[in-house]
Amino acid sequence: MNPEFSVVIPTYLRPTLLMKCLDALSRQQLPHNQFEIIVVDDGDDRATAEIVQSFREVFGIEARYLAQAKRRGPAAARNRGWRAARGRIIAFTEDDCMPQADWLPAVLPSFKRGAQAISGQVRLTNARQASVSRSNGFMDKAELSSANFFCLPAVLQRVGGFTEDFDIAWREDSDLQFKLIRAGIRMGKCPEAVVTHPIRKSHWNNRLREERKYSYDALLYKRHPELYRQRMGHERNQVLEYYGAVFSFITGLFALLSGHSFVGASGLAIWLLLTADLLARFWPKEQLTWEGVQQAFTTAIITPYLSIFWRLHGAVKYRVLYW
Structure with a gap:
């Protein structure tokens, strides 16, 4: 019997953070046979593979480890994850996020009423004590954040999933949102489905280095000029x-x-x-x-x-x- 949810987590050389995320998922208020976890490693890291294996043995939750042959970015990792999924609903989060215990149960009623895509709530913690990166700074304000997003596999198949030309963590979520809008697929909101995202201390010049991400705005504009002008x-x-x-x-x-x-x-x-x-x-x-x-x-x-x-x-x- 296939599970209700497939939780897809892209990761890259952050086994300690991933361990905390998996620990939070082990506390889901849902029978363990109703969800599976798919960790897609963009770094083919042995420590990450061992953490997933240990998690599966300790908690008895179906957890699969998929390693990318070469680093291709989080969009490609998510695509590989959802395409390998067996669940009726795909749930996306990040390796440095911690879903609350009722994260998965919170969205079930909406999908039972016919929802096709749902965006949850991302809560940033320690944001005032750390230098917040551009990606993290927008995460709790974005209409669609892959740190907390649910979708039917058929919908992802219809729009082609994430666009892999966005090969860093920037604008791939906006691109997916724009594809859903253009396909006429309504995205609902579920503020009760919460993941917390602790902001880690980073060097002050991180803001300057991350300006390079804005080169991908040109790609987003080229793909969706009208929506870019309307939404940005x-x-x-x-x-x-x-x-x-x-x-x-x-x-x-x-x-x-x-x-x-x-x-x-x-x-x-x-x-x-x-x-x-x-x-x-x-x-x-x-x-x-x-x-x-x-x-x-x-x-x-x-x-x-x-x-x-x-x-x-x-x-x-x-x-x-x-x-």
């Missing part, structure tokens, strides 16, 4: 602010060097105003230290240039004009 309004406004900061600084600097003092002063004044707005966004949320202030200033000044560079990089790579 807030981020498009932020991009305009970045362009304004870069343009005003370059214009002001060259104007001053060319002897046009009024134009130069005006351009640099606009740059200062826009940079001050960014500085307020990156200002330390907790304990105020001189180091934290320096880091905020550095991030506010450099971010617009990095963001625009990577967006232009994506535009060239995917051969599309967008903003």
Whole structure:
């Protein structure tokens, strides 16, 4: 008899975090024969394989380990997982998430009433004490997050699953959401289905390094131009602010060097105003230290240039004009 759920977890060289996720799944308020767990390892890591095997032996829950031959990203790992699944409902989460005990039972009534796709609630913890990455920072606000998403296999088959051209953890969820919308498939909400996502401490310059992810926005726009314009309004406004900061600084600097003092002063004044707005966004949320202030200033000044560079990089790579 096939299980009710297949829980798909992509992972990459994070066996300790995966162990905590599996431990949380072992507490599901559902008979163990009603769900299976499929761990897809994008790193073909022996320690990860041993953790899955040990979990299966200790808890008696069907848990399968699938290793990717080479690293292809979380979208490809999820696709391999759901295509190997036997459950009536596919449940996606991440290796660094901890589903609450009623996570799976919470969505059953909706699917029994005919739901085809359900998005749960992601709760971030420790967000104020850590430097939050772009992926994690959007996770609890996204309409669809693969950290907490349920879907019928037939629906995934219909839309082609996750698009594997998104080969890092960025925009693959938005792409899937847009494919569901274009296919006319309604995605329901189940706020009672909760996973917690602890935010780990990371280096302050993580925000700067992650600007490279924005090159994939070009791919998302190329695939879904109308939905991108409709659904990405807030981020498009932020991009305009970045362009304004870069343009005003370059214009002001060259104007001053060319002897046009009024134009130069005006351009640099606009740059200062826009940079001050960014500085307020990156200002330390907790304990105020001189180091934290320096880091905020550095991030506010450099971010617009990095963001625009990577967006232009994506535009060239995917051969599309967008903003």
